[in-house]
Amino acid sequence: MIIDHKKYDLFGKPLLHKLVLKSPFTFDFPITDNACFLYMLEGEMQYKLDDEKKNLTAKHSLFQNCIKSDKQISSENLDNKNEILIINFHPEILKKIYDKELPQLLKSQKEVISNKSIEEINNDFLIQKYIEGLLFYFENPSLVNEELLILKLKEIILLLSQTRNIEAVQIILSQLFSPATYNFKQIIEAHLFSDITIEELAKHHNLSVSSFKREFAKHYNDTPANYIKTKKLEKAAELLLVSDERISEIAFDCGFNDLANFTRSFTEKYNVPPTKYRLNQNDK
Structure with a gap:
């Protein structure tokens, strides 16, 4: 059950979400034409990798192509409070904010052949600090504007490009621009x-x-x-x-x-x- 759902839109599309859910819950992503970064603030959730359920615990994150991967997260633990922060990556928005040239992380890697659509991101200190910064803006919505949202989107892309998961993230993001199965x-x-x-x-x-x-x-x-x-x-x-x-x-x-x-x-x-x-x- 959704207890609270706050979100910020950029160029008419949802960019940032903060969800509070009470277990047991099942949450279906409302949009599927993008990639998304999910950070478990509190509690835990389950997601599907092929036919197996995997757990994502607090302070850990998941990156997935919502076009290709399973479109649902859930939790079976009774009465747990779960807080999740979600960042959406829409290809049209990324093209707009990088109007001259896409950063290397978003470019298709022609030599890479993969159907990878989901990756757990290592518990990274800089990402944790980034998440803390986003929570400040959810508590102070009057400070949020278009320029800030563009800045925060570019910032998470930069941080993801510096993690040990960069190869998987690049494969997943590049699928938005050069979809191939x-x-x-x-x-x-x-x-x-x-x-x-x-x-x-x-x-x-x-x-x-x-x-x-x-x-x-x-x-x-x-x-x-x-x-x-x-x-x-x-x-x-x-x-x-x-x-x-x-x-x-x-x-x-x-x-x-x-x-x-x-x-x-x-x-x-x-x-x-x-x-x-x-x-x-x-x-x-």
Whole structure:
């Protein structure tokens, strides 16, 4: 149940919200054409990442693309008081306030292929101080004007660009200007030969690890680890025949950062070590 809802609009669109909710509650975002930053001032809330519910506790924050991610937050704890501060990022407003050129954080990263739409932001001291400043203006609405709201929006963008979550934030914000949904196989193929973990691949798909493995099995009828390893070894075998590169370089190019591991895996698959494989094939 919503006990109190204060908000400030910028250029006719909601920018800042301060919500007080009593548990249990379910809150649906009224707008979905933007990204939003949620800061849990008091209490806790749950949000969905794929099919799993995650908790966001007090003094922690969440950044999400409201176009693509789940549009709902909730809390199941009885009789808790929950306070949430929300900042909306509308693409048309961002274009207007950065009329000459968008900052780097908002620009599309062409080499990045990801469906990531949600990210928990590390508990950052500067962001906490920024939030304290916003609370002052909710207590003193007569001081709020258009120039101040533009300044506070630019300030949070600057702060987000300085967090350890900058890569995820940039992916999510850039989706507002260059929306693209990559299919499952496109993302897998784009990262086949990189030194990437299953956990990182799951994040690129905005899935939990367990859900990612289930989805992978549907597409490839195999486990991610086995499929990716097989593809890397097949590429290595091909490079051994067509390239004069050293075996250590080929191993690195195919996503192996340990030569001993590469040699062992290659020998298990082809029954000969890489050096002998190259010699045998060349002799033929």
